[in-house]
Amino acid sequence: MENPGEYPFTRGIYPLMYKKQLWTMRQYAGFSSAEESNQRYLYLLRQGQTGLSIAFDLPTQIGYDSNHPLARAEVGKVGVPIDTLKDMEILFQGIPLDQASTSMTINATAPILLAMYIALAKKNKVPSEKLRGTVQNDILKEYVARGTYIFPIKPSVRLATDLIEYCSRYLPQWNTASISGYHMREAGCSAVQEVAFTLANGIAYVQAALDKGLDVDVFAQRLSFFFASHTNFLEEVAKFRAARRLWAKIMKERFKAKDDRSCMLRFHAQTCGHTLTREQPLNNISRITLQALAAVLGGAQSLHTNSYDEAYATPSEEAVTIALRTQQIIARETGIIDYPDALGGSYSLESLTDSLGEQAQKYIAKIDEMGGAASAIENGFIQREIQESSYNAQKEIEEKKKIVVGLNEFQSPYQKIGRLTKVDSGAREKQIKLLLQIKKERNQQKTKLALNHLKAVAETNENTMPAFIECAENYATIGEICNVLRKFFGEYKENCWKEGAGNG
Amino acid sequence: MKIRVLLAKPGLDGHDRGIKIIARALRDAGMEVIYTGLRQTPKMIVKTALEESVDVIGLSILSGAHLELLMEIMKELKRKELKEVMVVAGGIIPEEDIPLLEKAGIRAVFGPGSTTKEIIEFIQKDFP
DSSP states (O other): OOOOTTTTTTTOOSGGGGGGGOOEEEOOOOOSSSSHHHHHHHHHHHHOOOOEEEEEOOOHHOOTTTSSSGGGTTTTSSSSSOOOOHHHOOOOOOOOOOTTTTEESSSHHHHHHHHHHHHHHHHHTTTTTGOOOEEEEGGGGGGGGTOOOOOOOOHHHHHHHHHHHHHHHHHHHHEEEEOOOOHHHHOOHHHHHHHHHHHHHHHHHHOOOOTTTTHHHGGGGGEEEEEEESSOOHHHHHHHHHHHHHHHHHHITOOOOSSSHHHHOOOOEEEOOGGGGSSTHOOOOOOOHHHHHHHHHTTTEEOOOOOOTTTSHHHHHHHHHHHHHHHHHHHHHHHHGGGGGTTTTTTHHHHHHHHHHHHHHHHHHHHHHHHHHHHHHTHHHHHHHHHHHHHHHHHHHHHSSSBTTTTSSSOOOOOOOOOOOOOOHHHHHHHHHHHHHHHSOOOOOHHHHHHHHHHHHTTSSSOOOHHHHHHHHHOOHHHHHHHHHHHHHOOOOOOOTTSSSOOO | OOOOOEOOOOOOOOHHHHHHHHHHHHHHHOEEEHHHOOOHHHHHHHHHHHHTTTTTTEEOOOOOOOHHHHHHHHHHHTTTTTTSSEEEEEESSOOGHHHHHHHHOOOOOETTOOOOOHHHEEEEEEHO
């Protein structure tokens, strides 16, 4: 078997792995306003952290201004609200954009948020080649899980690919997509399905970029992945290894990549929120620890550990700290980091890796036969597969075929949990006030021109990124920008069901 | 007569694993289930409840926007004089918010770990 750092990278993408560089401990967190987030980032930077991770609120993710009727109750709830460039200016005040690495969990509106970031850098005289960071920009999985889509699948994939193309020219250090299995796993799919559906989505993006005439060895190394780390310990370690091996072969054999870096599957991992129980909540710390350990033994490049109180509410400061400490204990106390792919060679792990890889490959072949991931989502295949798995998993728990400690076995009297986080609802009124003020003060003529230009570009095959940047620079709101596209592209409507019609 | 249930996702939250499991379990238990899908306003939900003349409304929220949205739905139901409909909720809803929701007329809140069996029994008890 090959060594760590050798194609097809089953054992890890670097020869020395964590002996040389630890994984990045990247905790995803949302704050209810740009000011509050800015304070938090400045604090983290003073502590020596260079990686910022931004959670946006749902209206920002779905392209509604904070005063839209559908947005009102959600402003600032799961992250920071961004209506215009002004909010980005506040968010990054005092932060040198040429030194920070900024990870943005954003999909349908990824090109718009990145355009705002580029516009801000331009204002601060930072050349775009120096910008470093990541946008999730994985729209396909939004139709299957997570749900922050706006437009139909085809124009959405075009926007995602426009971003990939633009960055390959002007932001060479930017990670253009974080192709995510995490949300599909959380929605209920199995380990095999997670690998298969994620890589199938990856294939769709690579193909779309190639169809635009891009060189695989230029853009492919900026694609990254995001997986869940679940409770079945060995299966999870094997899953990460199998995914790496499979992707390397896909890139080399199918897409003819020549550069090894194009074949390396780099991934972020997160422990599984869905496995956390309300019952005996402190047990969740043990679950999170084991899941984190699997991610590390599986060779993750960065990791988010969940908080033990997530079945109750948005995590408390104390719970978030314990989650981070868990990673630090694994990194500094266990000694695991001295051995790249420490479990490699074990019969159980190797045979699990082989069989997961083979099963995932069969699934991918099936999706290929349907015409690829976009078609498999359009015809509901992936959604049905996930729902079937999630329903069966629930039944297994209720029938005690699967034991969840404290939930269906080893129960003990109910323990209440204290110190929950509350979101300040005053933030919304402030946000709306700022939005209305910016809309009044900006140069209306220029905003209108920029929006009209976007419309004109959308109607052609031209890259939309420059037009988004122009809109951002002229303080068009995220709602205005998306409305231009909604009119032209239309909106995606989930296929819902009524009595026996099947699935959603 | 079959029990008619409307399941809905108010607000912009996209977590639909739970509600889809409930939809299937209630249907398998012999109820008629209508699922609205994501991104429903309180007005849309109440309108559908009226049109479909449902007996039960099940609402799922995991984004933290539950207080405002659920209260609005209860008000809208009152305005349309749909007082007979049984309303239950589920999702990530902190315990301290539950008394407020119950006072507004929500009959039960089913958090993580709830079984489909207890939800089915809770509904069936009201419609013997």
